[in-house]
Amino acid sequence: MAAYVDGEVGAFDQLFGRYAGMVIAFMRKGYVAQADAEDLTQQVFLQLHRARRDFKPGALLRPWLMTIARNVKHDHWRRVLRRPLPQTLLEDPVGRPLAMEDTGELRDVLERAVESLPESMRAVIRAFWFEDRSHTEIAASLGISRGAVKVRAHRAYVRLRQVLSESGGLRNRDTGTDVEDS
Amino acid sequence: MEVPNQLLEQTRRAIAAEQGWRANLRALPTGVRTLLAAATFGATVGIIGLAMRRADWAAYPTGLMTVSTLLLAGGAVAALALFLRPIHRRAPRAVWLGAVAVAGFGVPALLALLPEAHALVELHPESFAGAGADLVPRALACFLFGAATALPALGLLLLLDRADGRTPARMLMVAALAGLTANLVLLVHCPLVTRSHLLLGHATVPLLFGLLALATFRRAV
Numbered sequence: 001m002a003a004y005v006d007g008e009v010g011a012f013d014q015l016f017g018r019y020a021g022m023v024i025a026f027m028r029k030g031y032v033a034q035a036d037a038e039d040l041t042q043q044v045f046l047q048l049h050r051a052r053r054d055f056k057p058g059a060l061l062r063p064w065l066m067t068i069a070r071n072v073k074h075d076h077w078r079r080v081l082r083r084p085l086p087q088t089l090l091e092d093p094v095g096r097p098l099a100m101e102d103t104g105e106l107r108d109v110l111e112r113a114v115e116s117l118p119e120s121m122r123a124v125i126r127a128f129w130f131e132d133r134s135h136t137e138i139a140a141s142l143g144i145s146r147g148a149v150k151v152r153a154h155r156a157y158v159r160l161r162q163v164l165s166e167s168g169g170l171r172n173r174d175t176g177t178d179v180e181d182s
Numbered sequence: 183m184e185v186p187n188q189l190l191e192q193t194r195r196a197i198a199a200e201q202g203w204r205a206n207l208r209a210l211p212t213g214v215r216t217l218l219a220a221a222t223f224g225a226t227v228g229i230i231g232l233a234m235r236r237a238d239w240a241a242y243p244t245g246l247m248t249v250s251t252l253l254l255a256g257g258a259v260a261a262l263a264l265f266l267r268p269i270h271r272r273a274p275r276a277v278w279l280g281a282v283a284v285a286g287f288g289v290p291a292l293l294a295l296l297p298e299a300h301a302l303v304e305l306h307p308e309s310f311a312g313a314g315a316d317l318v319p320r321a322l323a324c325f326l327f328g329a330a331t332a333l334p335a336l337g338l339l340l341l342l343d344r345a346d347g348r349t350p351a352r353m354l355m356v357a358a359l360a361g362l363t364a365n366l367v368l369l370v371h372c373p374l375v376t377r378s379h380l381l382l383g384h385a386t387v388p389l390l391f392g393l394l395a396l397a398t399f400r401r402a403v
Contacts, residue, residue, distance in 0.1 A: 012197070016185075016190050017190075038189050045193045049200060050208055051269060054212050071272075078349060
């Protein structure tokens, strides 16, 4: 890092080669797709470049870089979670609308709930919800059938609704009672 | 974890694009960026204080001036430090951001609500103008003057910022800083002390910057 700060050509490639894989792996944890993880990794190294003169000689680079990665990922999540929630999450199992009692708290709970899903469900939810891709496109990219995508999405929604209702986030708008899964 | 070949190339290109005076400004060490921004905000207040000092300066209560300056400057320094906090340090706790935001909007209002400096009635009766029919024109003049004087330093602050995205917390810090600086300028410049004038002409400046921050943030989402 000291060589990079001093402007040595090639030092960046060494840094990137040594740490990029670790940063991508960190970004992939907790519901971030490969493409987004790569974008975020690029942001991390761009921020490293901008902050390079803040680096104290002799300090450990890895924790320094991972704090940048953590903050970049955190901002990514903030951006994602500001988007409107999908209508499918806002209906009970028979299609009646649900009321959100506390949007901010609900989103925090939702973030944790999504992270708790198995990888197979997270991938489908992420592609359908955050990337606005069709069931057919998701099926092609994951190498599974369209029906399997729907099944995974349904199971994921059921699980998310369960977590959200247990947290008190979702209530039936008509009855005021907690939502129960079908 | 395997790293795609094109990712290194893309990152190299992104870094190569970091050229020019703006890139050089935000690549400065955080201590230098903070000092530069603080000096610019401080100079704004200092220049107005020297060149356009309030007419009742000699008669204005020293204690009130000191407390007001400390509250406004303290909030501004905190907002500046939080806004320019480097990304390689942990993100500040929400409670700190909230406290500074409250200070940014609350301190000017609080100062406006303090008892008027009645000692000025005899020493500088002109300080009690700006009420009645004069309220809106004089308040508007202060509002525009305060907001305008904070803009140059605000521009530099945004140039020193390393972040690409805008978050509500960061925009709030900018609004608080600009509003507090504008109120410091008005504190050293405007001799009017009536509560209605201070509320309408001084304490509303942070609200303007808050609304601008909100509009900018909404456009960025």
